[in-house]
Amino acid sequence: MDISKRLGEVAALVSYPTVADIGTDHGYVPIYLHKKGKVKKALACDVRKGPLEKAKENILLYQVQDDIETRLGSGLVPVKPGEVETGVIAGMGGMLTVRILKDSPEVVASLKELILAPQHDVDEVRRYLHSIGFRIETEHMMKEDGKYYNIMRCIPGEERYPREIDYLYGAKLLMHKEPLLKEILTSEEKKYQVVEEKLIQSDTDNAKERLVQVQEKLRLMREALVCL
Known part of the structure; x- marks a missing residue:
């Protein structure tokens, strides 16, 4: 079948x-x-x-x-x-x-x-x-x-797993340099960069809180991308 x-x-x-x-x-x-x-x-x-x-x-x-x-x-x-x-x-x-x-x-x-x-x-x-x-x-x-x-x-x-990125993105995938994961993270990084730029330009308290979250997400993505 x-x-x-x-x-x-x-x-x-x-x-x-x-x-x-x-x-x-x-x-x-x-x-x-x-x-x-x-x-x-x-x-x-x-x-x-x-x-x-x-x-x-x-x-x-x-x-x-x-x-x-x-x-x-x-x-x-x-x-x-x-x-x-x-x-x-x-x-x-x-x-x-x-x-x-x-x-x-x-x-x-x-x-x-x-x-x-x-x-x-x-x-x-x-x-x-x-x-x-x-x-x-x-x-x-x-x-x-x-x-x-x-x-x-x-x-x-x-x-x-010793690192947060191992849970977020998969230790085995990072170890074996999974090309599809790299494809996803490269695309996601670009999207988050756009969001980061917009939040930086905003002066509200909500924007500042969200900016911290977005920048942490970007940090983790970039840490993972280095492995790939």
Whole structure:
């Protein structure tokens, strides 16, 4: 079956034969993994009935109903501790990803890996992973249809980043001089420079407060750009 480049890269990081795909939508990731021979058992979970019904149809279409089960529920709640080795959470915001992990601590603690692709607030995801004893083994970026995506594989283990920019922009991305990150930060720096110039010209208290924030943001961006 054909899946998007983004979902293909998410699936490529899965290392264990039992998987729960959270927010499965149409069930593409578990079906693709099964067809590739990478999983023996998968749970396709979604909080919405409509997409889950579509996932059921696709599971029957590809004749994988003996190995892929659909479950209705929020986040990891439909999954029992120890039931699967891999948790996939892709295509959601970073804060929702964190909330899903927070809501099912026993399930998360039983996993051997998390494959995550948060769409924003990625720094908050990195911080939370470290707070619950997961380390980010791999992280890379990709671009599809003009949008940038972070994709990471996380495994149990203690890890802390020494610098703020490591959490903001990704220690692995900085270490490997990720060109897409450089592309984003170069563009963002220009935008913030324009804002900085306008704030400097303004004399209000609000402008002065905002200027301090913007200049700190620029400092962190430039610190990261030096690494890239």
